[in-house]
Amino acid sequence: MVMSSRSGADLALLLLGSYRNLVDEVVRELATRGYPDARPSHEYAIRAIRAGADSASDLARRLAITKQAAAKTIAALVERGYITTETDPADTRRKNIRITDHGIGLITESTAIFDEVRARWEVRLGAPELAELETQLAQFVGDSPINLDAPGWAAGQELR
Amino acid sequence: MVMSSRSGADLALLLLGSYRNLVDEVVRELATRGYPDARPSHEYAIRAIRAGADSASDLARRLAITKQAAAKTIAALVERGYITTETDPADTRRKNIRITDHGIGLITESTAIFDEVRARWEVRLGAPELAELETQLAQFVGDSPINLDAPGWAAGQELR
DNA sequence: AGTATTGGTCAACCCGGTTGTCCAAGTCAA
């Protein structure tokens, strides 16, 4: 069964399959580079934090998830040593988030791996072709309510 | 922030975002056409059943998930009236699966909607461009252990 | 002051999976 089969359902699977291939590869490689417990959601969250999300509510807004969900993610990140939190002296309700060196290492490594995989794809497709593909995908994403700066919907599944 | 930004991490988000846009649209439209409780995983499962998976173990193999997971999905499909099961007289261990008319209706509608959305994308991009995009995606998926005929990894997330 | 908003937490739940354990029913070999 050839899968570029001009059916909408197949297109969906192609998109998801490509995503999972990319992300699974990154997670796998990340594990071998000293981050065996890093999950895609962790990466997205730390990126959002680095981009300015400095509290649970803030992170929740940026990831477009509930603050409860954000709190859980934060707990997981703290537990794994990727971030630390301490209550804001100026507003004792807030708990300020800080990324640890380990966390910095994670996104650095992760970014590098993502780019490596993308580079391999670029070799396969050709640079202009991949660029074109990206602008096309951006169109699909662009006309939507989804905010790509807020990829909360990007929860990812398990490796198998 | 422009999102076709030549970064591997962004590429991942583009892929996932496109997938979710497509699928969310289908689920949403499906709801308005009389299938308000249909989830993406249901669609994939029924397609697999229609393609020949006639027992839980069988479905599990085809979807590349555990048989327990398949059993849960089957229970959900039965509950919603999309399929029925009855024990095989020739092998009383097996429980044969049959798709109900309602189930047929679901995949029919779902297929149509998927194709409608794809057609809209085709208008945006141009038919040859979309076809090209599909064959490119197929390459990303093709060199992987993933079996597109067995999209168990295609569990999809929630609408929000 | 008193009300409204904001940040955070607890608890319960959902979905789509996973392991692990177990049994009953079929298959195969001697």
Next chain:
DNA sequence: TTGACTTGGACAACCGGGTTGACCAATACT
């Protein structure tokens, strides 16, 4: 025919990443 093996299914517990809903304490607004 009997014993070993394989297969189909079910039960229970769990996980990850979310959701609602109820709530409290701290800050902000007028």
